[in-house]
Amino acid sequence: xxxxxWITTLQFAxxxxxxxxxxxxxxxxxxxSLAPIFFGAVGAFTFGYLAGTVxxxxxxxxxxxxxxxxxxxALTAAxxxxxxxxxxxxxxIAMVLIGRVLVVNLTELTGGAAGTLVPGELGTWLWxxxxxxxxxxxxxxxxxSRFGMAADAVRExxxxxxxxxxxxxRIQLVGFVISGAFxxxxxxxxxxxxQYIGPDTFYTHLGFxxxxxxxxxxxxxxxxxxxxxxxxxxxxxxxxxxxxxxDRVVTGVLLVVIIIFVPRGLVDLRRVRLLRARSRQDPxxxxxxxxxxxxxxxxxx
Amino acid sequence: MSSxxxxxxxxxxxxxAGAPSAVSIVDLTKSFGGLKAVSEVTIQxxxxxxxxxxxxxxxxxxxxxxxxxxxIQPDKGSISVFGDEVTGLSPHQIAxxxxxxxxxxxxLFAGMTVLETVAAGAYLKRSSTIPGAIFFSPSERRxxxxxxxxxxxxxxxxxxxxxxxxLAETLSYGDQRRVEIARALATEPRVxxxxxxxxxxxxxxxxxxxxxxxELRGSGLTLILIEHNMRLVEExxxxxxxxxxxxxxxxxxxxxCLEQDDVKEAYFxxxxxxxxxxxxxxxxxxxxxx
Ligand SMILES: Nc1ncnc2c1ncn2[C@@H]1O[C@H](COP(=O)(O)OP(=O)(O)OP(=O)(O)O)[C@@H](O)[C@H]1O
Ligand SMILES: [Mg+2]
Numbered sequence: 001x002x003x004x005x006w007i008t009t010l011q012f013a014x015x016x017x018x019x020x021x022x023x024x025x026x027x028x029x030x031x032x033s034l035a036p037i038f039f040g041a042v043g044a045f046t047f048g049y050l051a052g053t054v055x056x057x058x059x060x061x062x063x064x065x066x067x068x069x070x071x072x073x074a075l076t077a078a079x080x081x082x083x084x085x086x087x088x089x090x091x092x093i094a095m096v097l098i099g100r101v102l103v104v105n106l107t108e109l110t111g112g113a114a115g116t117l118v119p120g121e122l123g124t125w126l127w128x129x130x131x132x133x134x135x136x137x138x139x140x141x142x143x144x145s146r147f148g149m150a151a152d153a154v155r156e157x158x159x160x161x162x163x164x165x166x167x168x169x170r171i172q173l174v175g176f177v178i179s180g181a182f183x184x185x186x187x188x189x190x191x192x193x194x195q196y197i198g199p200d201t202f203y204t205h206l207g208f209x210x211x212x213x214x215x216x217x218x219x220x221x222x223x224x225x226x227x228x229x230x231x232x233x234x235x236x237x238x239x240x241x242x243x244x245x246x247d248r249v250v251t252g253v254l255l256v257v258i259i260i261f262v263p264r265g266l267v268d269l270r271r272v273r274l275l276r277a278r279s280r281q282d283p284x285x286x287x288x289x290x291x292x293x294x295x296x297x298x299x300x301x
Numbered sequence: 302m303s304s305x306x307x308x309x310x311x312x313x314x315x316x317x318a319g320a321p322s323a324v325s326i327v328d329l330t331k332s333f334g335g336l337k338a339v340s341e342v343t344i345q346x347x348x349x350x351x352x353x354x355x356x357x358x359x360x361x362x363x364x365x366x367x368x369x370x371x372x373i374q375p376d377k378g379s380i381s382v383f384g385d386e387v388t389g390l391s392p393h394q395i396a397x398x399x400x401x402x403x404x405x406x407x408x409l410f411a412g413m414t415v416l417e418t419v420a421a422g423a424y425l426k427r428s429s430t431i432p433g434a435i436f437f438s439p440s441e442r443r444x445x446x447x448x449x450x451x452x453x454x455x456x457x458x459x460x461x462x463x464x465x466x467x468l469a470e471t472l473s474y475g476d477q478r479r480v481e482i483a484r485a486l487a488t489e490p491r492v493x494x495x496x497x498x499x500x501x502x503x504x505x506x507x508x509x510x511x512x513x514x515x516e517l518r519g520s521g522l523t524l525i526l527i528e529h530n531m532r533l534v535e536e537x538x539x540x541x542x543x544x545x546x547x548x549x550x551x552x553x554x555x556x557x558c559l560e561q562d563d564v565k566e567a568y569f570x571x572x573x574x575x576x577x578x579x580x581x582x583x584x585x586x587x588x589x590x591x
Contacts, residue, residue: 141436
């Protein structure tokens with residue numbers, strides 16, 4: 001592969017990572033949602049339309065994408081959060097399908113089936129890495145916050161979380177707002193790199209690729225989706241050189257293997273902690289059963 | 302209040318005229334399909350009381366606790382906590398009224414360390430906001446420190462022996478139950494519901510739990526526990542309710558209740574004798590069940 005092709009691939013890995021973080025934000029609260037693809041579409045087409053008609057600056061376009069996405073996230077949550085898990089997932093997939101219908105039919109705004117051109121000023125490494133750093137930082141800071149611990153609790157056992165005073169719907173609403181903000185930004189970034197967007201830009205393929213990235217990388221730590229998106233975008237390109245048309249088969253098989261052998265994904269603190277517990281139990285203990293474990297305390301991960 | 306339950310005099314089961322009970326359960330009824338799991342059960346638990354709920358397997362004890370904590374909704378009857386009606390509220394609202402609980406089948410959060418598990422229980426006690434967390438404000442930092450210190454204190458208080466950074470799910474059953482108690486205490490409850498807290502523990506460990514109950518009551522808590530260890534019940538519970546097949550058999554002082562013929566019968570069938578009472582006193586169950 002040529003250097004330019006590599007650079008393009010890596011840039012799309014970065015945008016996919018942003019979408020994957022958006023999916024992660026709701027998954028963190030126990031909700032499987034593909035709505036980020038829809039949020040991305042709305043952000044991107046709004047940006048394209050306003051840039052074309054009133055000359056909206058790219059930076060304001062990105063800000064608008066974040067704000068619009070967050071508002072849509074809240075609205076989506078209000079509509080679907082009552083549904084049971086798999087019906088909720090279905091409803092968000094339906095949003096992706098409806099998004100395409102809207103793009104095709106709102107010709108005035110979206111360019112319809114022909115699509116529309118978008119300014120490419122934001123399509124640079126600087127903006128991409130900037131967005132990823134901000135998104136990663138926000139999630140890392142939230143990880144051990146009041147919200148983050150509640151999100152962990154809701155995902156692991158919503159009923160028990162409730163008896164601790166946590167309202168799962170409230171937590172999930174916040175998850176949707178964060179997801180919306182990231183999704184809107186990801187859409188604007190995607191559009192900026194492509195400089196052309198159409199009905200198929202934000203569709204099921206993008207949804208499944210980014211969802212696979214989350215599953216592969218791990219949905220239990222914010223770094224998981226980033227790792228997953230990079231691996232899952234680069235690997236097919238690498239394989240294409242050797243495998244030709246069969247690269248998708250290999251990535252599919254890889255996904256299945258990961259689901260079977262590391263179901264919690266590549267980045268998984270729990271696995272690290274389990275391994276540590278095992279190594280800790282190995283040294284023989286003193287005779288008294290009630291004695292404290294004698295293994296030295298290790299550094300917290 | 303139509304149930305023909307007999308109550309021991311002076312057992313404090315009948316509510317005082319003045320102060321409201323910590324927990325007041327009136328005519329509580331719940332059926333699963335055709336099965337009456339709980340039938341017109343009335344229990345009054347005064348403040349700062351250690352109250353036991355006894356009864357053979359399937360008596361409906363856990364179902365009562367599930368209704369008090371809002372896990373399941375009763376078909377009939379009412380529940381109030383310190384005079385506030387909580388019937389029909391969702392569990393997180395009931396938690397805000399100061400009710401916390403543990404589970405018969407231990408329910409810890411997968412992947413969390415011991416310390417994180419207890420810290421998760423401090424949700425209601427934390428006040429930080431999302432922006433505060435993102436910008437890592439001084440108050441956020443202080444709060445995190447306080448939560449960690451408080452969780453460490455609670456773990457020491459309940460007697461967890463494992464390291465705070467160990468994965469909670471890898472601990473012994475005894476420690477897992479203690480972590481659950483610490484998580485419940487982190488909500489700073491006024492009422493603590495314990496579903497078989499000593500299941501799977503030996504005598505010494507069970508006794509430690511009993512001492513912990515006394516200590517907690519001393520700090521103002523009201524405790525309701527489901528317990529099969531009769532020695533523990535007689536030593537630490539000031540009053541008990543004995544259930545069988547969803548109905549209330551007797552309420553009052555533990556020693557008085559356990560002498561009632563129908564209580565003995567519920568536990569051992571018709572032929573009750575001293576030898577079987579001894580078995581009863583040693584009765585112990587492993588973890589698991591509904
Ligand atoms: N969610 C449920 N759905 C259907 N039946 C239930 C449910 N929960 C409890 N039951 C039934 O209700 C009855 C009472 O159960 P419960 O768990 O309250 O008994 P228990 O007194 O706690 O018994 P144990 O000592 O075995 O824990 C049992 O027959 C049980 O099978
Ligand atoms: Mg039970």
